[in-house]
Every structure is written in C-alpha cells, then in structure tokens.
Amino acid sequence: MGVRDLIPWGRSAGNEAPALYRDEDRNPFLSLHREVNRLFDDVFRSFDGGWPRYGALTAPGVSWPxxxxxxxxxxxxxxxxxxxxxxxxxxxxxxxxxxxxxxxxxxxxxxxxxxxxxxxxxxxxxxxxxxxxxxxxxxxxxxxxxxxxxxxxxxxxxxxxxxxxxxxx
CATH class of the missing domain: 2.60.40.790 (Immunoglobulin-like)
Incomplete structure (x- = not known):
C-alpha cells in the first residue's frame, strides 16, 4: 500500500477522474449536521463568554462600537x-x-x-x-x-x- 492509497480524494481506478469529495461530503445528512454545528458554534462564540447585552451584537462575533x-x-x-x-x-x-x-x-x-x-x-x-x-x-x-x-x-x-x-x- 502506497501513500496515495491513504488519500481518499486521490484514489481512482484506471482512467477515471479523481474523486473531488470525500465519502462523507456526499452524504447530505452529514453535510447538514456539520453546517448546523458550525452555525451554533458561530452564535455561541459571539456571546463573549456571557449573554449578550441589548444591542451588543450587530454581526456574529462583533460588538459595537x-x-x-x-x-x-x-x-x-x-x-x-x-x-x-x-x-x-x-x-x-x-x-x-x-x-x-x-x-x-x-x-x-x-x-x-x-x-x-x-x-x-x-x-x-x-x-x-x-x-x-x-x-x-x-x-x-x-x-x-x-x-x-x-x-x-x-x-x-x-x-x-x-x-x-x-x-x-
């Protein structure tokens, strides 16, 4: 087994074009799960360690002024x-x-x-x-x-x- 066999997007048999996506990227449920997790991470990261004050959030992670x-x-x-x-x-x-x-x-x-x-x-x-x-x-x-x-x-x-x-x- 060579190093190329360990790279999932580089495997191809014969004259096929190399796969551009990993197997888990093709699954829409795993993609949705990953995006929802990212969304929650972004929202909770913007709280700066506590609950936001009124008007403190204008964009995710940014306080005003x-x-x-x-x-x-x-x-x-x-x-x-x-x-x-x-x-x-x-x-x-x-x-x-x-x-x-x-x-x-x-x-x-x-x-x-x-x-x-x-x-x-x-x-x-x-x-x-x-x-x-x-x-x-x-x-x-x-x-x-x-x-x-x-x-x-x-x-x-x-x-x-x-x-x-x-x-x-």
Missing part, C-alpha cells in the same frame, strides 16, 4: 468608530484598569412605515480590560468625525516591566 487597540512602549491607544453620534452622546470611563465606552444612539425619525433596517439604535457599552497600569490624570480622549480616540499613557512602573528577550538561533 468596533475598536482598534494599539499597545506601544509608552501608551495604549484605543480608537472606536462611532458614526452618527456626537461627543455629548458618548461617555468614557476608566475604573480599576478597565476602559468603558458607553452611550446611546437615537433614531432621528419615528418612521412607522419602515419595513427593514440594518442600522443600530439603542444603548451600547464596550468594556476593554487594559492589563497594565496607566496614568489616569494624563488620559486624553478626542472625538472627531465619528471616531473616538483615547490615549492612555502607561505608568513608569508599567513601562519598566517590559523586557525584550533575545532570541537565540
């Missing part, structure tokens, strides 16, 4: 996209090493004839654990064109903990 976090040597920068809101609609809190972004997006109109909408309305809250000590009195938050940028300078103690380790070849 979407954020970008960069951890540099001297600071942590958190950028959140919050289109359609003003700075008065957003609250930024820092408590015990957790940055909290919260607010509310209200509907501009009371359109009772609307049949379908993918827009998000309602309260939101996003908690981001920082994992390092920051200088709370130097935290800076700026809001421009629907983008909130929070700069959190690391404390001297947190900066000194970073140690670069040499890689030996």
């Amino acid at each position: 979407t954020v970008e976090i960069s951890d540099k040597d001297k600071e942590i920068k958190v950028t959140a996209e919050i289109p359609g809101l003003d700075e008065k609609d957003v609250e930024v809190l820092l408590d015990d090493g957790v940055l909290t972004l919260r607010g509310e997006k209200r509907s501009e109109t009371e359109d009772k004839e609307r049949q379908f909408s993918e827009r998000f309305y309602g309260r939101f809250e996003r908690r981001i654990p920082l994992g390092v000590e920051v200088e709370e009195d130097r935290v800076d938050a700026r809001f421009k064109n629907g983008v909130l940028t929070v700069t959190l300078p690391k404390s001297a103690k947190a900066q000194s903990r970073v140690k670069r380790i040499a890689i030996k070849g």
Whole structure:
C-alpha cells in the first residue's frame, strides 16, 4: 500500500477522474449536521463568554462600537468608530484598569412605515480590560468625525516591566 492509497480524494481506478469529495461530503445528512454545528458554534462564540447585552451584537462575533487597540512602549491607544453620534452622546470611563465606552444612539425619525433596517439604535457599552497600569490624570480622549480616540499613557512602573528577550538561533 502506497501513500496515495491513504488519500481518499486521490484514489481512482484506471482512467477515471479523481474523486473531488470525500465519502462523507456526499452524504447530505452529514453535510447538514456539520453546517448546523458550525452555525451554533458561530452564535455561541459571539456571546463573549456571557449573554449578550441589548444591542451588543450587530454581526456574529462583533460588538459595537468596533475598536482598534494599539499597545506601544509608552501608551495604549484605543480608537472606536462611532458614526452618527456626537461627543455629548458618548461617555468614557476608566475604573480599576478597565476602559468603558458607553452611550446611546437615537433614531432621528419615528418612521412607522419602515419595513427593514440594518442600522443600530439603542444603548451600547464596550468594556476593554487594559492589563497594565496607566496614568489616569494624563488620559486624553478626542472625538472627531465619528471616531473616538483615547490615549492612555502607561505608568513608569508599567513601562519598566517590559523586557525584550533575545532570541537565540
């Protein structure tokens, strides 16, 4: 028996075209079972370890507002996209090493004839654990064109903990 005999999609007798699918892929019940399992995995993965808050899920696995976090040597920068809101609609809190972004997006109109909408309305809250000590009195938050940028300078103690380790070849 050769290695080619172990590969199920490569077996062919004579001049036949090689099989492109494994035997279990041809069975519609096994395909359905696999797809249902994937669907449940995607749904439960989006809960982030607990039950979702109102308005927390806009797409599977994505919380709103979407954020970008960069951890540099001297600071942590958190950028959140919050289109359609003003700075008065957003609250930024820092408590015990957790940055909290919260607010509310209200509907501009009371359109009772609307049949379908993918827009998000309602309260939101996003908690981001920082994992390092920051200088709370130097935290800076700026809001421009629907983008909130929070700069959190690391404390001297947190900066000194970073140690670069040499890689030996």
